[in-house]
Amino acid sequence: MIAVDLPYWAQSLLRVLGGTVAVLLPAGTIVYLFLFKMMSFMQSRLGPMEAGPYGSMQLFAEVGKWLQKEDIQPALADKKIFKIAPLIVLVSTFILVAVVPFGPDAYFTDFEAGVFYALAVSSVSVLGILIAGWSSANKYSLLGGLRAAGQLIAYELPMVLAVVGVVIQAGSMNMQQIVFAQNHGSIFGWDGVGNPYVLTQFVAFGVFMIAVQAELTQTPFDMPIAESELVSGYMTEYSGFRFLIFFIAEFANVGIFALIASVLFLGGWGVPFSWFGWDSMDAVDDWMNVVGPLIMIGKMLALSFLIMWVRFSYPRLREDQLQRFAWKVLIPVSLVNIMLTAILKVAF
């Protein structure tokens, strides 16, 4: 992983620390930049201004507040499952970040079936949400949990199908290889910007981003939470620390999915290789291990801006409309996209 040979325990420690940073840093940044500030600006107000300069310490104040709160469990709740549920959601975020590459050598694991793995574990969080809704012993939570299950499973499919187009074009399921294929590729012979798949797979990108929006239960697909109907759905009964975990997981997930989307469609950590004359992964300079993560964060912020912008502008769909949209629009569209991609791949 790194040029220096570290003992196994040190490597593991580094991975755990790196993973924690990779989960918490995007979550914190997104919460402050988008949830606190951008939302406020879009609503003609300033947002938190008291804690730290321009309210930048607000998140720590909030965390402090949540940690102090009483950990309430409903009397009729299934206590064990009730306690485990938020952890499952958070853990799914952590195991998701494992396959995301941040630089030529800066990755947690170089996994051949990386895309497949990512799509598989991203649905683990559904389990957490479903059991949270079930174990809360609350009708609103139950409705929210069931809605979440229906919705997340329905949108898993267009997401997978959208990614299939990318995989066909890249010819690999390894995320590192997908990054390489984009930055080293060319669009019909022109390699000025490489071949970020957002240009050649724009249909897949659209479908993927919509599915991500639904997967993250952000407006217009936030029926499982549905503040004005279900009073926060599956989270209704959670308070204090456990609610904090849900909260972190929600925004960490936004970050992770934005990272995955930037790997799949925006060229990941890379810059077009033709600019520097690199022609293989080994030829990439070592400084990309430092610049790469920064590029990734930049792309992640751009994509989360998009996700959040939609979130703050749109009203919410209804459950049946959402299902109809998934099955009648997104899935056919992505199937056609796969077909076209395959034909073009064979033709050229």
Place this chain on the structure above:
Amino acid sequence: MTDLIDRQKLSYIAAQAADARLNVELETEGMTLNIGPQHPATHGTLRIIVRLDGEQVVWADPSAGYMHRGYEKLTEVRTFPQVTTLINRIDWLGSFANEVPFILAAEQLMDIEAPPRAQWIRTILFELSRIANVSLFLGDLGVQLGAITPVFMAFRDREYVLNLIEGATGGRFHPNFDRIGGLKDDLPKGWIDETRQVMKKLRNFCDEIENLLFGNKIFQDRTRGIGVIPPAVAQQYGLSGANLRASGVDWDLRRDQKIALAYDKVDFKVWTHPDGDSFARCWIRLQETREATKIVDQLLDGIPSGPVMAKVPRIIKVPEGEAWVSTENPLGEMGYYVVSQGDLGPFRVKIRTASFNNISIVPWVLRGVYVPDVITILASLYFILGDIDK
């Protein structure tokens, strides 16, 4: 009328069928869901008990009264001038509009009429309170449907209107500015110009809301065809205001009755919509806000000069008699049936509020809809708890 009875029968049969399906076919029990009294969608403390089959409503029963303040009783122990300060609190978003019908009823009993200038200013303030009320509805609508931004825009621009009301009357929410025989005071200097500016801002606000919410495909999908109320049913339940006009009934008390306000001096359009669904109700309110800004602009151009108070005895005793006056308030028809027995205070005041009738249709209209539509329909019927519970 046959139309109505058929529909009632049909909805009854549908409900029976739903019950039967619950118990026999699927061998499942329905779920009873309590929406409220503390629930973000009921903006206040309305409680709606719904019986669900999955997410479909089998029947719904609204239960009001968590905020009942007994205004009809309280008016009986107050003098006429003291009543106006009380009834400000019925519809607290458009409170000036609450005073007007009561004052007009008292004036009708005393057989006096406010001077023209007072009538014009009354009409202006009446329309301003309509704007203050309905603009918040437009923002709140977004929240009910899951969009969080419109409500902040509504609060931002509503603030300008509230500043105007406060600048003229001294009271931000509870003006208590209307007096039997006129107004408490004249307008302060510079108020008219300021109002013109604010009306421009409000028209801009309406455009923003239209782009942000009404034009959105998701919003239209959520509201069109949801909660359809046919005109005959709407009249039977006494729906009024935008809810009635959204069902295609062309009835607006501002235009359709002779009343001592300046509405006959201005030119305005009464909007109606043939659909009768949630979208129509919201859309009518948006158009009415626009129309109200135009009414205010026209009125500002032509305020007559003169006194704002007619000659009224210092101690007001209202002669014996009964009077009913209702006006087209932001929420619909609001009226007072005032019975006086020649005393300092009224003998009995029956307060007819718009929301009470508007919400009484809820059990009828909620049958067979989905839980998210419950919220949509409640939001589009637009009630204010103080207006239901009095």
Place this chain on the structure above:
Amino acid sequence: MGFLKDRYNEYGKGMSVTLNTFVQTVKPKKLGGGAATVQYPREKEAPPIRARGVIALREDNCTSCMLCARSCPDWCIYIEGHKELAPPRRAGGAPRKVNKLDRFDIDYALCMYCGICVEVCPFDALFWSPEYEYSEPRIADLLHDKTKLGEWMETVPEAPELEAGAEKKKK
């Protein structure tokens, strides 16, 4: 193109509204931007002159005639007074009987801010002040006695001029 335009109207216009507001809010104040809110304890918005904030009492003018206490819809004004002999105005005249105010309390926990008391006062002893910062942690402290009500007199503004066309008030 018509298809794209329709999609823009349906999905894009809303996002442009939020983006416009975003730009408007982050634009510097000099260029006419800024948020619609104010940072309250640091910045304050001045209420209008007529704003009904708190009632001020000019004790000298009060004759404890009880009119305000009797016309209060909430029964939140408490007045006690006694009669006194004051020195005659002209030398050699009979001593005058005047009403001396012992107690004048307004319970702001009950007050509905209707302004009827200010209106009925025949001797100009009560005034509205737009001052609004007098919340108290204890509800009992909201009972303002005549000293406290007198202190509010400093904050009472002049009545505003009236709009063109208004009839001059005769006092």
Place this chain on the structure above:
Amino acid sequence: MDPLSDTSTSPTADETPALASDTLREGIVDKLRAALGDQLLDVKLVPGTDLWARVATEAWRDTGLALRDQGFHYFCFLSAIDWLPSPYGRGEDDPTAPAPERSTEIVHGYTGGETRFQVFARVTDIERHIGVTVKADVPDVAAGESPVIESWVTNYAGANWHERECHEMFGITFAGHPDLRNMYLPTDFEGYPLRKDFPLLARLVKPWPGIVDVEPLPGEGDESTDAAADGEGASA
């Protein structure tokens, strides 16, 4: 239909002169009389303003039907009046002084009446821009029993909630109403708040601050002059 029922909706067309409006209302009375006969007990017509009618108790539901058939499709409200004068006044009595004598004579309002309770309702004809208030006496009953009158629910569906409200506030039972549950008050609430003999406790538990008067000079006796007139020093 009536030739004067102008359904034009422009603002100017509405300025119907008082006389024309009068004939319109008289026409309504005539039709009502034709439908109800002797049951129409009394009519009060203020030209150009409003119309009141009182019908016999047993004709209450038929009145609603007759009005609906005349075109009064819009249901405005239904409520009741307790004509008994309040034994408590406005709650401004001095608790230390002996209770003042109050008249218990029932004085009815427009169109008269014979009983303590009256129900009244208002319906509107949206086509003709006209409304009418109808009243009916509710027969007096012995204490502890609930006076009964027919329900209007079959005439106007919107009467449902109004009758529920009326039932809990006045204790009037509407025969034929499907569901006379309490709407505002707790189920086990005792008493009927809008009846005049139901005390408004908020006004009774606390003495009126206006009772106290300025203490006279020692030895002056109870020479109760108007306190306001004494304020000569303050006529600024």
